[in-house]
Amino acid sequence: MEGDYVIETRALTRRYGRKLALDELDLAIPCGSIHAIVGANGAGKSTLFRILLGFLAPTSGESRILGRDSQHLTPADRGRIGFVNEEHTLPRWMRVSQVTAMQRRQYLRWNQQLFNEVIGHYHVLPEQKVGALSRGERAGFNLALALAQSPELLVLDEPTLGLDVVARRAFLESLLYSNVTDHCTVIYCSHQMEEVERVADNLIILERGQVKNISAPDDFRARVTHWVADVPFKGPDPRTVPGLLEVQRLDGLHHYLVLDQTADFETFLRASGARDVQCMPVSLDRAVNAFLAKNHAAPVAA
Amino acid sequence: MWDLFKSEALRFRGWTAALAGVNLMALAFATRVEDLAQQRIFVHTAFAVLYAGLGGLLGLYQMGSYRRSSQWLHLLHRPLPRTRIAGALCLAGVIQLVVVVALPMVLVAILQETTTARVVDLRHWMLPVSALLVAACGYVATAFCTLRGPLHAIAALPLLWWLPFSNAYGFGMLAVELLVLGWLVLLLLDAFRPDPAARPRGAGAVVLALSLQMGAYALVMLLFVGLEMIWIAQGSQPGNTATPPAGGHNEVAKLDPRGRMLAALAGSQHPEAALLREQIEHADPESMPLPLPALPQRHELSNFRLAEFNDSRRHVRWVFSHDDMRLHGYRLTDGIRHGMLGVGEAQSAFPSPVAPVWVRRVSLDEDPWLTSGDTLYKFAMETQQVMPRIRVEPGEVVAAVGVVGQSTAVISDQALYFYRGKRLEPGELLTARIRIPMPGKVGDLRSLELVELADGYLAAFVYSARSGGPTGTVPFLALLRTHDDGRIETINRRALRFDYPALYRYRAWWISPALHAVRETARNLFAPPLPLDATDPAPMPQGMRILAAMLALLSLAIAAWRTSATALSLRARLMWITGCGLGGLPALLSLWLMVPPRVRG
Numbered sequence: 022m023e024g025d026y027v028i029e030t031r032a033l034t035r036r037y038g039r040k041l042a043l044d045e046l047d048l049a050i051p052c053g054s055i056h057a058i059v060g061a062n063g064a065g066k067s068t069l070f071r072i073l074l075g076f077l078a079p080t081s082g083e084s085r086i087l088g089r090d091s092q093h094l095t096p097a098d099r100g101r102i103g104f105v106n107e108e109h110t111l112p113r114w115m116r117v118s119q120v121t122a123m124q125r126r127q128y129l130r131w132n133q134q135l136f137n138e139v140i141g142h143y144h145v146l147p148e149q150k151v152g153a154l155s156r157g158e159r160a161g162f163n164l165a166l167a168l169a170q171s172p173e174l175l176v177l178d179e180p181t182l183g184l185d186v187v188a189r190r191a192f193l194e195s196l197l198y199s200n201v202t203d204h205c206t207v208i209y210c211s212h213q214m215e216e217v218e219r220v221a222d223n224l225i226i227l228e229r230g231q232v233k234n235i236s237a238p239d240d241f242r243a244r245v246t247h248w249v250a251d252v253p254f255k256g257p258d259p260r261t262v263p264g265l266l267e268v269q270r271l272d273g274l275h276h277y278l279v280l281d282q283t284a285d286f287e288t289f290l291r292a293s294g295a296r297d298v299q300c301m302p303v304s305l306d307r308a309v310n311a312f313l314a315k316n317h318a319a320p321v322a323a
Numbered sequence: 324m325w326d327l328f329k330s331e332a333l334r335f336r337g338w339t340a341a342l343a344g345v346n347l348m349a350l351a352f353a354t355r356v357e358d359l360a361q362q363r364i365f366v367h368t369a370f371a372v373l374y375a376g377l378g379g380l381l382g383l384y385q386m387g388s389y390r391r392s393s394q395w396l397h398l399l400h401r402p403l404p405r406t407r408i409a410g411a412l413c414l415a416g417v418i419q420l421v422v423v424v425a426l427p428m429v430l431v432a433i434l435q436e437t438t439t440a441r442v443v444d445l446r447h448w449m450l451p452v453s454a455l456l457v458a459a460c461g462y463v464a465t466a467f468c469t470l471r472g473p474l475h476a477i478a479a480l481p482l483l484w485w486l487p488f489s490n491a492y493g494f495g496m497l498a499v500e501l502l503v504l505g506w507l508v509l510l511l512l513d514a515f516r517p518d519p520a521a522r523p524r525g526a527g528a529v530v531l532a533l534s535l536q537m538g539a540y541a542l543v544m545l546l547f548v549g550l551e552m553i554w555i556a557q558g559s560q561p562g563n564t565a566t567p568p569a570g571g572h573n574e575v576a577k578l579d580p581r582g583r584m585l586a587a588l589a590g591s592q593h594p595e596a597a598l599l600r601e602q603i604e605h606a607d608p609e610s611m612p613l614p615l616p617a618l619p620q621r622h623e624l625s626n627f628r629l630a631e632f633n634d635s636r637r638h639v640r641w642v643f644s645h646d647d648m649r650l651h652g653y654r655l656t657d658g659i660r661h662g663m664l665g666v667g668e669a670q671s672a673f674p675s676p677v678a679p680v681w682v683r684r685v686s687l688d689e690d691p692w693l694t695s696g697d698t699l700y701k702f703a704m705e706t707q708q709v710m711p712r713i714r715v716e717p718g719e720v721v722a723a724v725g726v727v728g729q730s731t732a733v734i735s736d737q738a739l740y741f742y743r744g745k746r747l748e749p750g751e752l753l754t755a756r757i758r759i760p761m762p763g764k765v766g767d768l769r770s771l772e773l774v775e776l777a778d779g780y781l782a783a784f785v786y787s788a789r790s791g792g793p794t795g796t797v798p799f800l801a802l803l804r805t806h807d808d809g810r811i812e813t814i815n816r817r818a819l820r821f822d823y824p825a826l827y828r829y830r831a832w833w834i835s836p837a838l839h840a841v842r843e844t845a846r847n848l849f850a851p852p853l854p855l856d857a858t859d860p861a862p863m864p865q866g867m868r869i870l871a872a873m874l875a876l877l878s879l880a881i882a883a884w885r886t887s888a889t890a891l892s893l894r895a896r897l898m899w900i901t902g903c904g905l906g907g908l909p910a911l912l913s914l915w916l917m918v919p920p921r922v923r924g
Contacts, residue, residue: 076396076517100402110397114334123326127401 026085027052027174027206028073033082035068035230042068044230045082050223055207057221057238059214061313065230066210070178074104087174100128103172103205107179109163113152117145117162128170135199136169142195157188161195168199175201176208181216189213193220214306224305228313238305245308248277248286250295257293266311278303278311324407331385331415339419342377347427354431360447361642364625367450368487374424374454375461375483381416382465390469390519399517409515413463413508420458425451440653440660442642446622449497453624456500457486463507470514474916477538478531482507484541485845490856493622495849502848510534522918528895535913536906540838543909547830561822562791571822572769572787572798580608580772587772587783587802591815599781599804599814603774609727611734611771612681614788615855618694618720619676621645632679632691636704637661648672650709664709666700674698680724694721699733713753715740720854722765728775730756736765736854741780741805759811762786762801766794766858779805781814789858790821793829797821797861825864832863833871835907871907878911879904885914890921 028050035043043065050056060066071077073086075094084091089098111120125131143161145154154162160180167175177196181189193216201207211217217224217238224241226234234241245266250256256275259268263286267278275295279286287298303311353359359366389398389412399405428451436443464483468476482503491499513527523531554560567573575586584603588596617627622645630643634652639661641650649672652661665671675696693700699713699721715721719735726732726745731753733740739759757779761768763786774781782803789795798819804812821828832839882903886896899918903910 071392071396074396074400074517076392076399078518078521096402096404099400102400104396104400106393106396108393110393112330112334115330119330119333123330126326127403129402 025052026050027087029085031083033084034080036080042230046230048232052206054202054222055209055220056223056225057217058210058225058227059309060227064227066227101173103167103170103175105163105167105177105180107182109159111151111163115151117149118147120151124166130171132169132171136165139165139168139195139199142191157184160184160192164195168201172205174206178210214309218305242305242308244281245303246279246282247301247303249299250275250290251297252295254294266315324411327408327411328415331412335419339422342423343427346423350427350431354435358441360443361631367625371457374458378420378458378461379465382462383469385416386466386469405515406512409512416462417459420455424458425455428454439658442644442651444644444646446624446645449624453497453500456504460504460507463511467511467514470519477542478510478534481537481541488846490846490850492620493624496624498849532917535917536910539909539912540835543834568822571820572790573822575785580610583770583785584608584772584783587800588815590817593814606774608772608774609725611725612723613770615722617853619678621676628678630678634704643677645676666709696720711752722855727773730775732773737761739782757805759803763796764857764859766856767796778807791823793832794858794860796859825867829867833867835909836871837905838909874907875904878907881911882914888920889918
């Protein structure tokens with residue numbers, strides 16, 4: 022494995038009994054930018070993070086983070102990696118000022134100015150107890166702490182989960198205004214596609230423990246197209262539709278979401294009896310959801 | 324580390340203060356009612372269990388709250404070595420236990436020392452240390468169990484079990500407690516890693532494997548206890564049948580004293596057997612007080628026996644002090660200091676710790692008797708003096724006193740002595756009328772019946788006190804007769820049958836001779852043998868050795884098969900196979916718990 026990558030995995034596999042969480046995962050995330058990792062529940066995101074941070078051993082394969090074997094991270098390595106989880110785990114019994122002072126002493130590259138900037142987005146008082154903060158304030162405080170550590174890699178694992186619209190917006194703004202990518206690579210894990218669309222430079226889709234896509238979000242969105250066809254009969258057999266992600270029949274029109282199809286797809290539809298065909302772009306949310314829903318487990322009889 | 328320590332101290336400060344207050348009030352109240360320092364060992368054991376439980380709850384809550392995946396990640400993913408993080412948490416936990424457990428005890432001891440005439444010795448100042456160590460053991464043990472999960476939790480079981488079953492006392496017990504705590508800390512530190520469920524490697528693996536083997540051994544012992552309960556409930560356990568097995572030691576134990584003497588005579592070919600039978604039937608045999616409680620040992624933390632007695636005339640309580648080896652008195656009416664007692668007029672220090680002896684049917688004058696080493700003393704209430712009255716052979720210790728007819732009988736750890744008279748008036752040291760070397764070891768002695776004859780004594784010994792286990796002797800009865808001219812005759816000696824099968828008696832051994840040896844070594848670590856514990860173990864049946872060898876071979880074979888299906892290195896495999904060959908089935912069980920089969924890709 023070479024340098025220049027903040028995260029590298031090779032044939033990384035993790036089993037829980039008979040269940041395969043990571044399936045010979047090969048992943049290389051370059052330095053810089055904000056990389057979003059998305060995937061359905063059970064896609065292996067949490068397992069991947071736990072292995073990368075050395076909290077879980079892989080069944081087989083290799084994983085490196087900031088060039089270091091993730092199973093042998095030193096305290097200094099951990100100082101280079103920030104981590105913010107969905108629960109914004111912080112000692113609830115301590116005051117904001119006490120937690121800040123503790124982190125300041127532990128992290129040698131502590132950036133007080135950045136902390137002040139980020140925390141300025143929230144109405145958090147130093148004398149407040151962490152347990153008394155609202156969920157949004159706690160998320161902001163946690164982000165401020167993580168950014169002030171001046172990490173080389175910042176992992177944000179569902180950081181806005183459970184936040185209301187206002188708190189979510191405040192969180193994203195504080196993240197974007199911090200110019201975090203000037204000195205740090207961010208891994209942003211979320212189910213909120215509008216957030217991903219807004220912050221991410223790179224979209225990584227995980228499915229069943231394997232990487233299914235690495236590209237810019239717009240590039241991925243461009244791969245998925247929405248075709249509306251007026252087919253008088255029942256239409257082509259879905260098994261014969263190339264790149265089919267999703268098919269619906271609404272008001273007598275067939276709606277096809279397909280992956281990696283060009284103008285030839287119109288030819289296919291017309292050959293299948295379509296009288297009128299229209300092609301439309303889709304949102305990233307719809308594209309990713311259709312992509313992920315394609316292989317969802319379903320009862321055998323369905 | 325200091326920040327984390329402060330954070331943890333801050334987290335529990337409210338509970339710590341509240342529990343310390345409750346403990347202080349409870350101890351202060353109990354001290355008003357009783358002298359807590361002078362309680363028997365079971366009272367102090369109850370306190371130890373309580374404090375260990377308190378420590379255990381702290382460990383369970385503290386580590387349990389961090390064990391959730393997100394909390395654990397937040398705790399350990401920081402630029403600090405994991406051992407320092409663990410150290411900060413544990414130090415905070417121990418400091419909390421100091422405040423909750425040890426500090427109230429010290430305050431109560433200071434209160435007792437400064438405001439009362441009660442005895443507070445060095446050993447009593449050690450009690451808070453012992454209580455703290457026990458509580459810390461409970462804390463670290465549950466912290467380890469919480470991190471490692473239920474399968475590996477049994478590794479802490481033998482260590483906690485070691486504390487109440489250790490034979491150590493005094494500073495030796497403190498050393499055992501420190502050792503247990505140290506071992507538990509090693510287990511905890513190894514478990515305190517980003518992935519606590521991961522199989523440890525290197526020294527950590529060895530420490531965990533040894534602990535798990537002993538834990539599995541302890542589990543098997545618990546299983547045997549359960550099986551015995553079923554055996555008892557089912558009604559065929561020899562000690563609990565309506566009619567004990569014929570010819571066995573339980574049958575003799577359930578006889579009355581006369582019956583036991585007659586049983587000891589049964590089958591005798593002695594020419595005077597018929598005459599002796601008649602005398603026994605017409606006499607009123609006296610039973611010596613058995614089993615013998617442990618003798619007090621200097622600087623023992625608790626009391627094997629109570630070391631105090633009351634002067635009923637002056638309403639004074641005399642309490643023995645291990646520091647100056649003298650008795651200290653205070654008035655029961657107002658608690659005022661009454662004085663100090665040593666040996667004789669010179670008030671010399673006693674050579675060994677003192678224990679009062681209760682003698683049935685002898686204390687006509689109510690003057691208490693005291694044992695101390697090889698000497699039996701009498702405290703004269705009238706003169707307020709303690710005078711030696713009986714001294715057994717040098718090197719022996721007085722174990723019990725009784726009265727038979729018009730004589731006093733004294734048991735030492737090696738012999739039975741008879742003295743003329745039963746009131747032991749003040750005067751010179753009494754000379755024994757006769758000394759009978761005991762026909763067995765004192766630890767095996769289950770009962771001793773005595774009859775005074777016209778020209779001597781008849782003594783029926785039953786040796787079966789520990790014949791239900793591996794350390795006991797082959798049970799037997801012995802009837803000895805003395806004559807006034809000094810002759811000692813063995814009238815009869817008759818072997819009794821073991822009531823329990825060898826499989827039961829040696830169950831702790833055949834299941835794993837090596838782990839049994841470890842257990843016995845641990846139990847006797849820092850524990851000089853006590854004279855009254857001496858036994859003459861029966862030879863082990865060959866069948867038990869064969870059984871143990873077969874089980875060891877079976878374990879070895881299964882371990883070889885099992886380890887072939889794991890990802891262990893060749894060296895680790897060989898170590899496990901050897902370990903299972905030595906440790907037997909418990910070691911095999913620990914292999915199952917510790918090493919998962921290889922995951923098939």
